[in-house]
Amino acid sequence: MLQEKTFITFNRMIAQNIYLMGFRSKKMALLSKPGQFLMIHLVGTQMDPLLARPFSVHSIKDNDILVILYKTVGKGTSLLSLSKEGDTISIIGPLGNGFPLPGKNQIPLLVAGGMGIAPLFFLSQLLINIKKYELKMFLGFSTSQEIVLFNELTSLGLDLSIATNDGSYGKKGLVTDILDQYLEKKSSIKPMIYACGPVDMLKEVSLRAISLNLTCYVSLESQMACGLGLCQGCAIKANNTTNKPYYYVCQDGPIFLAEMIDWGSL
């Protein structure tokens, strides 16, 4: 874990309200693993918004630039979107556990909902680097305008299946619809699922994985004050078969096995 003040090297809109931002930190870039996150604070906005915001590492560029992918949803991200190359930001990271990698005979399968693509991009880069998987990724977006990274993922060699809620691209419906079709058709293979996206989607994916007895890792989000295990604010109810009542997303996660979570509470 490191804390650094650094400069933004780029911050550009790549789709409606969706931005890619890079900032230099060689040490943090070296340490970061897919699934881990950073606490980011714009220097000069100390009082309101008060807190840093957690962002998963989206990729590492040129070995020393950390890249995040974000959508403007509130005051913090709106301010972030206005920041420019050369502006100072404060970052703490890498934080959290990161995705465990598949075992020798496990076939990874990635499921992303909307901005859930952010950490899964980094994971897919790593997976393709270590082994020439025929990597399949299911993506769900609300509309075609929010589809990002299509070319980047395709050129990595990923096989993409896309669903949009409004049917403006790919299959009309939810990402779980196209996942279901696939799992039904390929019931002989037992993929290992990595999922990131809105909590309702993660719940649906997890419940399917549990019922099919598939290993499934989800990347969870929560309201977080510190990201460092200090405040115990980011509690998520644990499955009651464990003796821990709550997990803390920042310390115990953000990556969890599907069966660790009490999905009924979410």
Place this chain on the structure above:
Amino acid sequence: MPKTPNLSVEIGGLILKNPVITASGTFGYGNELNQLINLSSLGAIIVKGLSLEPMPGNPPPRIVETPCGILNSIGLANVGIKAFIKEKLPALHKIKTPIIANIYGHSMSEYAKITKIIEDTEKIAALEVNISCPNVEKGGMAFGTDSYTAAKVTEHVKKNTTKPVIVKLTPNVTDITSIAVAVESAGAQALSVTNTILGMAVDVPTRKPKLANIIGGLSGPAIKPLALYLVYKVANRVKIPVIGLGGIMNYEDALEFLIVGATAIQIGTATFVNPKTAIEVVDGLHNYCLRKKIHTINQITGSLKEYGESNEKS
């Protein structure tokens, strides 16, 4: 060469190398930040509120940001005093700064039992008695809003320990000074002023409270003026040291608390924003004293001037 200023302060017989303490509930179990800061540079570390048995805490969401502040309803989630001593405290053994346990009980006898356990734990230098948590149903703030019960809790703790006893007060009362005086008479050696202020926030589209617990405690710069006022009031009524806290973000905020009468200060919410805040406040106070040729930080405590006084630099 200018003389190095003396930043040390005394709290109930406990000497701190500087007046900067980390506030309970904002510094985990003490060791979480050891990769980022030198823990031995702090005046003292107050760890997360500890109860006799483990407590799960409140259902999420437990935390929400509000303008210049945070509302929390953590609900004293903690591993319990025994697990703390066994699993968490060993990591702090090499740290050369006093460790203070913040304790919380559901009943008078629980406060006494935890105190006894701490009395036998050498590494814990002092106790901060939490009679002011707004986020638990039993005990907590209920003990801190009534002079009689606040004094009773203090007596129960005092009877069972030789270590310094600090009592953390709640601002959620009509007259904090009457509680402060009662607790002082019952033997408290210092007071922490103040815990969080009750508050709430509503999500308009869903009309739901933003915290699952509905209400929570407000902290951060939003409460600084109120906290400062309470420290000023209490420090003028009691003889024991007052430890000021509430929204301190930098050394200048810390100086305000010292000037109105605090002997030491605590850094809470600011640690979430920047984990190095407490260390930066220590450095800031040091440099301020050097610049102003102040030999000992105690000279600042209670140095508030009257409005009509001359503005000579000191």
